[in-house]
Amino acid sequence: MASTLSAPAFDKPISIAILAMGGQGGGVLADWIVAMAEQQGWIAQSTSVPGVAQRTGATIYYVEMLAPKDGKLPVLSLMPTPGDVDIVLAAEFMEAGRSMLRGIVTPDKTTLIASTHRSYAVGEKEMPGDGTADPQLVVEAFGVAAKRTIVFDMQTLAEKNGSVISSAMFGALAGSGTLPFGREAFEGAIKAGGKGIEASLRAFGAALDRATEGKPDKVAKKPEKDLPEPPRSVGQPQLDALLGRIHSEFPAALGPMLFAGIKKLVDFQDVRYANEYLDRARDLLALDRKANGEAHGLAFSQEVAKYLANAMAYDDVVRVADLKTRASRFERVRKEVGAGKDQLVYTTEYMHPRMEEVCGTMPAALGQFIEDRKGLYAFMDRFVNKGRRVRTGTVFWFAGLYMVSALKPMRRTMLRHKREMAHVAAWLDTATRLLPVNYDLATSVIGTRRLIKGYSDTHSRGEAKFDRVLSAVPMLEAREDGGAWLKRLVQAALHDEKGKALDGALATIRSFAN
Structure with a gap:
């Protein structure tokens, strides 16, 4: 692959900054770059400045490389200097924005390679409402702050090829043409790593092709929600009866949201509960039409279809235990941490139950009886109200949570359900x-x-x-x-x-x- 750098540029080191979070393979990527440069006879070194845990900052890996000249070894820097970085690779979209704020991306020098996917920061997640930062501000800054940009969803591309984002970023770097090494040199560095070679090469090749193509991904603040039309049948009589009600009792415009609602409520409780939801939605639709709702596009019923399902599928102890013991969750965690088939993964949950949750899980009369007796309630709370680290991969804790999740058929008799339904009414x-x-x-x-x-x-x-x-x-x-x-x-x-x-x-x- 031909280089886009002119020969005089090699009189000084090529500088590369990598911004990546834990689990994204930033260190592996830096090692690949260094190994590739050294295999080509260059002098290279890498350093890193660790970020903070819990998604409040990325680790910055810094690589400098230079071909030896006249038998003399170069002196390489340990840190990126604002205004003097050739290539910046950001493993998350807002990290690309932060790299511009730090001054390490400049319009006369820097090629910026960034993934468009988001991994939300603590400051974004802690907002009660939508605290997500607007990625369009970063998009607008690209044309001003960087000399050249290569931007697409490298995370999704890597996952589709069974690898992690570092492989895709390495491919994007190769496709950018900013380094004077051919494809074989890049692939040789991956092969020398010795782990996950086939998957890494697949993701590398796909990303290289995508970077060469040069078409950026569209960036949106939020992923577009997909609300499919309700099918006529799913091959299960009880579920088909629910679908039949949506098609026969409601206008087509309400179908997608009602379909999402029944899926949520069948998962939360059962088919009978989903039928109760449709009963309420049907009665409220009649009131909507009586109030000339057709002139308003049945906006009232649209809101009911969404928020009534959310209200009926409230989060309680039974729901939490159910979600934490599902096989799909264990598989998702394994996928997120990149665990191999021969590796064991133990998940530790932090739980802090209160006596309120305990009473809410009891039959309504018993729970109310305990709450009304303040002394008894306080005595029991001393044993319940404390933080616990729960290892759901162990038999003891998994069995305990599984037994709690098995209380689902009794939910309608519980104190919490009685209160939630009164609040909904x-x-x-x-x-x-x-x-x-x-x-x-x-x-x-x-x-x-x-x-x-x-x-x-x-x-x-x-x-x-x-x-x-x-x-x-x-x-x-x-x-x-x-x-x-x-x-x-x-x-x-x-x-x-x-x-x-x-x-x-x-x-x-x-x-x-x-």
């Missing part, structure tokens, strides 16, 4: 009362359910914000823009965990309501 009553008088506000009331998610403390905080947002409904009922204001309250509630933005928004509503 009150929420729907508020919405249906408003439907004939303020359609937009009623629709927005349904949408407030997005504030409630998770379990334990997370669920309690969300429910508290939900109640505070709905407290503004009487002040908005007579306003034509009441629905828009309620949506603003939801956004404010999602803005921060402590609810300061919500306090301000509620104060504004009270000011014009008085």
